[in-house]
Structures are given as C-alpha cells and as structure tokens.
Amino acid sequence: MYRSHNCGELNISHINKEVTLAGWVQKSRDKGFMIWVDLRDRYGITQLIFDEQRTDKSVIEKAKSLGREFVIQIKGTVIERVSKNPNMATGDVEILVTELTILNEAQLPPFTIEDETDGGEDIRMKYRYLDIRRNPVKNNLLFRHKVSMEVRKYLSDQGFCDVETPYLIKSTPEGARDFVVPSRMNEGQFYALPQSPQTFKQLLMVGGMDKYFQIVKCFRDEDLRADRQPEFTQIDCEMAFVEQEDILNMFEGLTRHLLKEIKGIEVNKFPRMTYDYAMKTYGNDKPDIRFEMKFGELNEVAQHKEFGVFNSAELVVGIAAPGCANYTRKEIDALIDWVKRPQVGASGMVYVKCEEDGTFKSSVDKFYAQDDLKKWAEATNAKAGDLILVLSGNADKTRTQLSALRMEVATRLGLRKSDEFAPLWVVDFPLLEWDEESGRYHAMHHPFTSPKPEDIKLIETEPGKVRANAYDMVLNGNEIGGGSIRIHDRELQSRMFDLLGFSKEEAEAQFGFLMNAFEFGAPPHGGLAFGLDRLVSILGGQETIRDFIAFPKNNSGRDVMIDAPAKIDDTQLKELSIKLDLK
C-alpha cells in the first residue's frame, strides 16, 4: 500500500504520528528556507512542510523540483500548524516530510485543477481525466454513485429483482432512430442497441418476475439537442398485478426515499394533476410548481371590448409576476423583447401593474377600465404589487409561450431554487397525438401503453380523445420519469398497431414475439422509467446532465477524449459484409 492515510483524514488527534501519504501536488510555495506543498487526493488536501532546519537537504532539493500535478509519495510526521485553516478538514495539521518519492512526473495541465477552472468546455472534455480531478466533477460522480446505490437498495428492499436485459437486440423503426450493429456471424443482418428494455421487461412480467428493475444504458441515434446524449441511463422498472395507483405509490416512495436519504428533505404526498389541468394552468406537461404564477384565462373579461388584438385571439391568458409592479419601462421592454424572440415567438405582450394603492396601470389603459383590470387581477390571482403579463393568440401556441415566460420570470426572480424540491405526478395523458408531417396518429408514450378502459370505446371514433393510463413524474419543471399501464391483451395490442399505421406484417415482424407472449397468460402490468442522468443532476442542484456523466459525448456524438467514432479497417468491414456508401 502506498499510503497509511488519505489526504482528507488527518487532524489534531494524529499529532506526532508517522504517516505515509500519496497524491498529487496541488500547489507549492517555496519561501527558500521553507517549502509548503498542498498534497491532494480524492479525499482532500493535506499540507506538507519541508523545512531547512528539520528536513534533509536532499529531500528539500527534490521538493524544489516538484511541479503541479506531480504524483508523489511522502513519509513524515503529523505536526500542529502554526496558522490553522478552519476551512479545511485537515487545516489544523501539516506533515513534516522526511522522505519524498516522485511516483510520476506531470506535464503542466492544460487548465487549472481548481474548483473554478480556467479551462473551457472543449479542452476539459478532451482532457476529461484531468477534469475529473476537480472537486465539482469528482463530487458529481460520487453523488451519482450514492443515488444509484440508494435506488438499488430501496427497490431491492421492496422485492424488485435486478434483471439484466440484452444490449444486442432488434431494430424497430417506430420511435427514435436505432443504433445498429452489423452481425458477422449472420451475414447481412444487424442487431440494434436498445432505446429501452421495454419489450424485455414486459416479457419478464409474462415470465412471472413480478417486480423488475435495472439501471441500464439506453441508446438513441438522434440529432443531439443541447444536453442530450446518444447513450443515457435509465432506472427501468416494471410490476405485474398492479394498477396505476400502485405504481404511483411505489415510485413516489422511491423518490421520497431519495430526497430524504440524499438531500435530507422530507416531502409530503406528491400532488397529482391531469395532463389537461397542467396544460391549462401551466401551459406545460412538466410544470415547475416551486412557485405560483398559475395561468389566468382572460377571454371572458378581456374580449368584447375595443381591443382588437384580444378580440380576434383564440386565447387571452396571463400570469401575475409577484412583486414586479415596480418594474421600469426598460425592464418591461426587456421582457417584451424576450417573448418576441424567435425561440418564443409571441407577437407582443400586454402588462398590468397592480399598484399598492389598489389601482391598476396597464399598457392597454385606453381599452380597459379599472374594473375590467380588477377582474384580470382576480383571474390571475394577482395581488397589490404584482405585475400581470398577458399573451394572446392561438391557444396551444400562446400557452407554450406563456409557459416559457413564466419560467423566465421565475428565473429572473430567483424562484427556481436549486435546493427546493417540488415533485408531482402528471396523469391522464392522451393516448395518441396527431402528427402533421406523417398525417397520422403517433403513440404519445409508446405503442404498448394501455388506454383507459372507459375510453376504449372512443378508439375508432375519436382517437384523439382517448386518455391513457400514462403518467409522468415531474420534479422542478423536468420530467424525471414516465410510464404507463401496458396492454396485456393480444387483440387490443393488435388494434393499437393498426391505429398507429402498422400493417399486420410489420406488426408481426417487429413485435410478433410480444403479441405471441400475450397469448400464453400475460398478467396485467405496468411500469415506469426514470432518466438517471437528469434525476441525478436535479438532485445535485444543477441543470446540465453532462456534468454528471464521467465520459460524455459532445453535440456531434463524439467522444473527443478518445476520438471516437473513427474509421475502421477494410478487413473489419469485409468480415462484417458491409462497405461504405459515402454521400
């Protein structure tokens, strides 16, 4: 063993102890007669002292040669520091070094290994192994480990069985694009990497394994939006002989357990809201409910006056920004510019200041009386001192725009606190959504989702109105998990594939094995999956999943550290019976 202790554990109780430490040189200060070196490892930093009076000359000489990030091993005695550092766990002591071994030298790193580094994203990704030495990244990885362990512990204690499902499976054109893997042994054929273990977990239910979980990598060959990864990790779960209520309770329990064990926060029973309510009230199916600003619909009180813009709008809807009545013209203009940006796309914004004296001052004063504006305030739940912001137009688009504005205002007001956690369930999602491009319905969740039994009668007549037994868990404005009760009946599954535009042959070729399985005694079942990357980053109080992944890829799907993907040998291609077909 290269060390008797690590660099984070020595304190005043170890005084006079002979110790051996190993780690990296964080920095050194050479005062000529005395040299201090901060020695760093995963556990902390310990100060070393080399002193002309007390340390061998040869050791001093060697110490003078040390550069940043050199890997060294030292032996020495724990002594009390003259000037203590109360901000460090080891700040009361230092090590008077007697022996120094350089285990490995180091080139100067291309960025500073400090909590706040001077390295940009690109260089840090290329040298990710150096980035991981920095506390923020290292702590994120340790945090992720802790979350994973707690997830496993909770689910295992609840009787869930961790089952590994295969990674080399079959491509299905439905959904996102698959990554495929040419098979050498089966010429001209390909495996696909799983977008999720969906069908396998359903087959496990058919197989009687009534509580399954797995923390598993999934793959999607999508054009990467910011903060998406081609490979990502799911906490994948499924249960048999359950109804939606059972699943909600089980995974609410898991999330409550995590919040308590990881963050020390006790959360009450999660609120539940329907998809319709969420869309009407927050313009969004993943509302951030850490703050209010619920939508107030204003059609009744704002239309049929002289203001043509509102009169011609399908929807007039507003929110009350708390305490913003004193916004200057400039601040309000900034918000108007913000909603007019192409990314949001509103054509304008009306505002009403709710003055402290009970009066109102708005950008549409010439069309609306004080009494009218009072009704707006009631509808948006605005109080004296608030600022009502109103958008109008096509209902769906306006809701989306107002939702974006609501989040922006909350951010500006500091209402999106990273140490506050407001989970909820959104339920009763539509089964299907209409896709303009392909001119047909798509499964909103996936084709295995069960319609609500009472809505099945609508499937042929009004498919858009059929609600699903589908649910999302939302945390702080992010969907962190989603799932559904599944179809477990061959006939219904087959009707579903019809509805989604699969031919009988396609359905059979792609999912025949699942529909066959349903004929051999499939139990009622359902489940859900959490996005672990996202869950961990939110629990960690951050927004970027990349910071919680050891070796992430960039937006072109490249690992810039190892420089992958890369060309492969012609002999490899030949063995796989494929050749390049470059555009």
Next chain:
Amino acid sequence: MYRSHNCGELNISHINKEVTLAGWVQKSRDKGFMIWVDLRDRYGITQLIFDEQRTDKSVIEKAKSLGREFVIQIKGTVIERVSKNPNMATGDVEILVTELTILNEAQLPPFTIEDETDGGEDIRMKYRYLDIRRNPVKNNLLFRHKVSMEVRKYLSDQGFCDVETPYLIKSTPEGARDFVVPSRMNEGQFYALPQSPQTFKQLLMVGGMDKYFQIVKCFRDEDLRADRQPEFTQIDCEMAFVEQEDILNMFEGLTRHLLKEIKGIEVNKFPRMTYDYAMKTYGNDKPDIRFEMKFGELNEVAQHKEFGVFNSAELVVGIAAPGCANYTRKEIDALIDWVKRPQVGASGMVYVKCEEDGTFKSSVDKFYAQDDLKKWAEATNAKAGDLILVLSGNADKTRTQLSALRMEVATRLGLRKSDEFAPLWVVDFPLLEWDEESGRYHAMHHPFTSPKPEDIKLIETEPGKVRANAYDMVLNGNEIGGGSIRIHDRELQSRMFDLLGFSKEEAEAQFGFLMNAFEFGAPPHGGLAFGLDRLVSILGGQETIRDFIAFPKNNSGRDVMIDAPAKIDDTQLKELSIKLDLK
C-alpha cells in the same frame, strides 16, 4: 392492487382471513363435486378449492373452464387443509374461493412449466418468457440479483465508486474482434462496443477516482464456443496507489464476503500459487483444488529403463486416482479410450494399481520392478488402494492431457462437489506468450499489464521469461476473475506496444489518449475483473452460464425469441452511409 397476499405466504396463522390472490393456474384437478387449482406466482403455490357445497355454481362453472397458465384473480377464505402437504410453505392451508376473475386466458404452453420440463433447449429459448416461469430459471435470476447486490454493497462499503463508462467507444484491432456501430452523424466512422472498460478505468485512476467498480456489459464478436455469449457481464474494478498484494487482499475479501453471505460458507485465506507451480502441479492455470491428484513427475524414476516410450518422452507424469486400484480392465480401458479421444489426444496411458497389500500391479510390469513402481507411488503421492495413471510425451501437451484426465477422473469419482468451494490465486503469469501463427509475442493478459520490476531487464533479451504482475482468481477449476498491476509510465507503455508489434503510428492512433494521460500525473494502479455470469453460475452450483442469463443468445449469436439479428431497411443503411457487401 390485484392481490392482498402472494401465493407463497399464507399459512395456518391466516385461517379465516379473506384474501385476494392472483397468479397462474399451475394445474387443476376436477373431481366433479370439487375442484382444486394450484395457483402459482413468483413466491410459491397456493391451493384453491371450489366446492359444490360451499361455492357458487357460476364460480364452479368458470373454474371448470380454467386451463394451464390461465391468469386469474380470486377472492376467498383461508381454511385449514384436510390433508396437509408438509413439503409446501403453504401446505397447511387452502383457499375456499368465492370469486373468480379470469385476467387472461392462455394457450397451452409448448412445454410443461415444471421444475423438470419436457421442453428441449431450443424451444425453451424461443419461449424464454415461459421458461422463466419455471422455478430453476426464476431462482437463478433471483440468485444473480442477490449476488450483484452483495457485490455492490461490499465494494461501496469499501469506498469504491460505481462509475458508468461509455458503451460507444473506439475499435482497437488488438485482442478479440469488436462489435462496431456505424455513426450516422460522423459519416464513414464507427463506434465500437467495449470488450471491457479497461482504458476508461485506467483514465479514472489518472483522474484521481482511486477506487472504481462497475457491473457492466462487455462485448466480444468471437466465434462462440459452447457457453460463451457475445455480450457478457463483468464486475470491473480498479484501484490506485496499490500494489498487487493490496488488490489480492481486497478481492479475496469480496469473494469471502460472497461465500459467507450467499452460501453461508466461511473460507480461510486463499492459497496462492505461481503460474509455473500450477502448470507443473495441475497442468493448468486454473486448477480445481477441491481434490488432490497432484501431478508427480516421473522422468527420474521411469526413464533409463527398458521402456522406450518413456525414454523418448520429454515428460513422464502421473496422478494417483484415489481408491481406484480395484478398477476392472474394462474401466481402465474406458479411461484409456477417453485420453485417446481427439479432444484429449494422448497416444496411450500406463497404469499402476497400488494394491492394499503394498504390492503394485502395472501395465508395464515387464519393464519395471516393484521398487521402481514404489518410487512412482511416492512421486504421485499414491496410497494403497490408489490407481496411478501415467501419460508421457511433449511436456506442454502431456500436462494438458493429464489435466483433462485429472478432471475427468474427479468427475467420475464425484470429487467435484458443487456445494464445496475452493478458491485460490494464481500469480506471476508470464507477461507475453508466443503466437506461432503471427510469429510474434502477444500480451498474455493485455498490453497494459506491468512486468515485474525485477524482470524488466529481460524485456529485450528474453521476453518470454518476463513475469507480469498479473493474477487470476480461480474457483473450482474456473477462472472467475483476473487482473494486473498496470503500466503507468508512458515510456514503458510505449516499449510494450513496440514489443507487441505495434508501429508508433498504430499505438498513437489507438492508445494515444491513454499514453498522453500518463504524462499528466498517472498514479500507480491496478485492478481486476470478475466474470459475473461465470461467478454466479459456480456459486449457484451449476456449470452453464446460460442458465443464469435472462435472455441468452445461442451459439450463432442469435436471440431466437425476438429473432435477432435481422435485416434492416435500406433507408436505415442509407442514413448510415453503408451498404451490404454480401459474399
């Protein structure tokens, strides 16, 4: 919730309780006035009773329609059985059914869902979801879960951090064949699926994460021997600032923990033997030491007599089969035939019976006196009643043959007991092995393995004699884990690549990122990986890893259940810029 209890938990303490159960019909017996149904779920079997006297006629009628593997839900009352079954956890009670709901009907399964099934391997793989309903398979999966959880618990408690490494990495021609994944976004380029996270775990060490583990899927596109899978699971571990001894102790601890927690067996400190000793003493680098039969080399005592076969042999070597002196001519001939099979390849076998009266009777009596044979008995540690079996010829081949014979004899004698566990470490492996085909040295473990410091001087002069800091853990004749201390120095790593026939350019293109990393302060490090599939099957007392994998592939790498791999669409190929190039 579809059930108040599961099918494994009701007993005499629940008498008169109203319960709801759900599960599969294991079997039913219809006596006309009474029907018994065995209801099965993951947890056990509970007997249901439908009785003309006490059950509604409509319920009886429905019960009569039940077929095997129907999924049903029942309500009823727990009553005491008239004839109890002490072999079942629930054998004291039965449920007098009042309500019966058929949740899903079932076709007759293609094989019986019993512990001993009538289904062959192929049909069971095609309907794996039915096979999983059988106790032996289900219990294997639950067992695997338990082992995984204990592994994670132990390592996490020891300060190891579970870090997920990427699955989409870069192909390296060294080692086994890679599975590759064409990149749509990077035309003409490919990812590779990892054969192991080797380089990433080393980079984590460079990154200061000094104890890493991961239970992770790995991929090898090999022609599949029996009981190999193209995707398999490793317990992958790495530590920094450690020497070989630290690693051996840590993972001996893990294995001891598993044996204790999973099997209730306390094992002493593991024996260690060098590779050379193992090869000489067992003819094998993964000796099964549950039994003796160590090799006795007989050159000194068997050569220079009249027996030409031995005189011309490089090696004459024997084992003493315990208590087999009374083997008949027929039994011995069977062993001779066995060693002469092409799979073993010996040209013949000499035997010596060690009679109870202290005399010897051999197949070579005319060449050897009793005193000669006595020396053979001493060399092979044979006792009265044993049968000495002797092979001769080329040293390496003969050792391999005798090793096979040793295992065969042990199997015939019932010495390979599945409930006995004899782990050991084999250490001091050679760094390199000569490959006749390519006419150059290959890394015996992998190119990152460190030579023993005292042997480095031999690298250029006698590379075949250089020993590595490499070690295998062996359990009951199987290598269950292996690892090494790694090179952490760019210069040595570069020499190693030279030795293995890499050009500078190849080494740089494939492993440049790792060698660069070594220049930024790489700590001394090493690790190992266990094969989880194998470990679990041995701990489970079985030989076949396939039985411990939920959805295994067959010997052609096919998943016959989902029928993968399969053809993919031309549009998919086009998007990936590849086309088929069939032979």
